[in-house]
Amino acid sequence: MINRGNSLNISSAKARNFNFLRLTQNTLRVDRRKYHKKSRSTTLDRIFKNLSPNLNRPIFLIGSPRSGTTFLGACLEKIPGISYHFEPIATKFAANYIFTGEWDIRKAQRYYRRMYSWLMQQHLDGDLQFAEKTPRNCFLVDFLHKTFPDAQFIHIIRDGRDAALSHSKKPWMQAAHASDGGFEPGGFRIGPYARFWVERERVAEFESTSDIHRCIWAWRRHTESALKAAATLPESQYYELRYESLVATPAQEADRLLDFLDVYQTTARAYFQNAVSQVRSTSVGQWRKELSEEDLHFVYKEAREMLASLGYLEE
Numbered sequence: 479m480i481n482r483g484n485s486l487n488i489s490s491a492k493a494r495n496f497n498f499l500r501l502t503q504n505t506l507r508v509d510r511r512k513y514h515k516k517s518r519s520t521t522l523d524r525i526f527k528n529l530s531p532n533l534n535r536p537i538f539l540i541g542s543p544r545s546g547t548t549f550l551g552a553c554l555e556k557i558p559g560i561s562y563h564f565e566p567i568a569t570k571f572a573a574n575y576i577f578t579g580e581w582d583i584r585k586a587q588r589y590y591r592r593m594y595s596w597l598m599q600q601h602l603d604g605d606l607q608f609a610e611k612t613p614r615n616c617f618l619v620d621f622l623h624k625t626f627p628d629a630q631f632i633h634i635i636r637d638g639r640d641a642a643l644s645h646s647k648k649p650w651m652q653a654a655h656a657s658d659g660g661f662e663p664g665g666f667r668i669g670p671y672a673r674f675w676v677e678r679e680r681v682a683e684f685e686s687t688s689d690i691h692r693c694i695w696a697w698r699r700h701t702e703s704a705l706k707a708a709a710t711l712p713e714s715q716y717y718e719l720r721y722e723s724l725v726a727t728p729a730q731e732a733d734r735l736l737d738f739l740d741v742y743q744t745t746a747r748a749y750f751q752n753a754v755s756q757v758r759s760t761s762v763g764q765w766r767k768e769l770s771e772e773d774l775h776f777v778y779k780e781a782r783e784m785l786a787s788l789g790y791l792e793e
Contacts, residue, residue, distance in 0.1 A: 494661055494665040496571070496575070501567060502568060502596075504568075504663065505566055505593070508564070508565075508567055509564070509566065509597055509600065510600070512563075512564040513562075513563065514552075514555040514556070514562065516558060518602075523605070524602060524604070527604040527605040528605070530595075531594075531599060531603070532604060532605060532606065532607065532608070533591060533594060533595065533608055534628060535628045536607070536610075536626050537560065537607065537608070537630050537632065538609075538610065538619075538629055538631050539609065540613065540619065540633050540704050541634040541701075542616065542635075542636070542641055542696060542700035543641070543648075543693075543696060543697075543700070544636070544641045544642075544648075544693075545613075545636035545641050546724065547611045547613055547634055548564075548611070550611070550719075551564060551610075551611040553753035554609055554611075556749040556753045557739075557750050558745070558749070559741070559743075559746060560606060560607050560609045561597075561603035561606040561607065561608050561609065562611075563594075563597050563608075563609070563610040564610070564611065565611060565613075565664075566593060566594075566597060566610055566612065567663045567664070569590055569610075569612065570663065570664040570665075571663075571665045572589060573614040573615070573617060573618055573674070574665065574674045576621055577618065577674050577675070583621070583624070586621065586625075590625055591625070613700055614664060616700040616703050617700070617703050619631060619703075619704060619707035619711070620707050620710070623710075623715075629715060630715050630717070630738070630739065631711060631715060631716045631717065632719065633704050633716065633718050633719065634721055635718065635721065635788065636720075636721035637721070637722065637762075637763075637765070637785075637790045638697040638698065638777070638781050638785055638790065639765035639769060639774075639777055639785070640762065640763065640765050641693075641697045642690055642696075643690070644764075645693035645697070646689045646690050646692075649668055650662050650668055651670055651689065651692045651693060652668075652669065652670070652689050653670045653688075653689060655668045655669045656669040656670055670684070670686075670687075670692060671685060672684045672685055673696075675699045675703070676699075687776070688773070688776055690769070690773045690776055690777065691776035691777075691780060694776065694780050695780050697781065698780060698781040698784050701784060717738045719735065721761075721762075724754065724757055725757050725758075725759050725761070725762050728755050729751060732751045732754040732755075733751070735750075
C-alpha cells in the first residue's frame with residue numbers, strides 16, 4: 479500500500495496513543511473554528527443529500543509544511559461549491575498508522591470515508607465537493623488515490639530554503655521545546671523528535687542536529703514522497719503549482735488551477751481569483767537574508783539534489 483522504505487515506526491513514548499473519542503472531539507473543535515461558513519438556504523434536498531455526503535472527486539491539497547498550503551487552502555474555501563476542511567486532526571493523526579502499515583487498508587479506508595463524511599455533515603455540506611489540506615498527506619497519496627480513485631491532488635511546492643526557514647520559526651521541531659511535554663495536533667511530541675517519516679538509521683542524527691536541518695529534512699521527505707507518488711497518477715488528477723509562480727503571476731496561476739478543478743462559474747472564479755491576489759511577495763527569498771553559512775551547509779548537505787532537480791539552485 480505505502481512504500482515505507484526503512485522509515486521509523488514511532489514508539490508510543492514519542493507519539494500519543496490512539497484515542498477515538500479525544501480525536502473526534504478535537505477534530506470537531508478545530509474544524510468548527512477553522513471552517514469558512516457559507517451563506518446557503520437550508521432546503522429539503524440539501525438535508526437529504528447530507529444523509530450520504532458526496533465524496534466524489536475529493537480535493538487533496540498537499541505540500542511540505544510552510545509551503546503555502548494554508549494560504550492556498552484559504553483561497554479554495556472561497557469557492558461556493560467546495561466544502562473545505564483545514565488539517566482534520568482525526569485523519570492527520572491516523573497517517574502514522576497507515577504509513578507504517580499498522581492499520582489494515584480496509585480499516586483505514588473505512589475510517590477516512592467516515593471521517594470525511596462526518597465533517598461534511600457537521601456543516602450540512604453533503605451536496606458539495608469535499609476538500610482538505612494536510613501536509614502529512616504527502617506520504618499517503620497512493621493510499622488516498624486507492625481510497626478515492628477519482629480524487630484530485632493539488633501539490634504546491636516552495637523553495638525548500640524558504641520553507642525550512644519558515645518552519646524553523648515554529649515550535650513543532652525546535653530543540654528548545656524538547657522538555658515542554660506538549661503535543662502537536664497530529665499526535666507527536668513538540669520538539670526535536672523523529673516523526674514516522676524519518677529514516678530509521680538516521681533517527682539519532684535527526685534528534686541531535688540543528689533546527690534548520692530538521693526543517694529542510696522535513697521539506698525533502700514531504701516533497702520527494704509526493705513527487706514519487708504523483709508519477710503514478712493520471713495527468714487529469716494531479717496539479718503541480720510553484721509558490722513562487724503564484725506570487726509572481728497570481729491571476730494566471732489562479733485561472734490554470736480553476737481550469738484543472740473544472741470550476742467555470744463566473745462568480746466562483748472571481749471569489750478564488752480575488753483571494754489568490756492577496757498573496758504576499760515578501761515571503762519569497764527570505765532565506766537569502768536570514769540563513770547563515772552554517773544553516774546553508776545543513777540545507778545543501780540534506781537537500782541539494784532535490785533543490786537542484788526542482789530548479790531552485792542558481793549554479
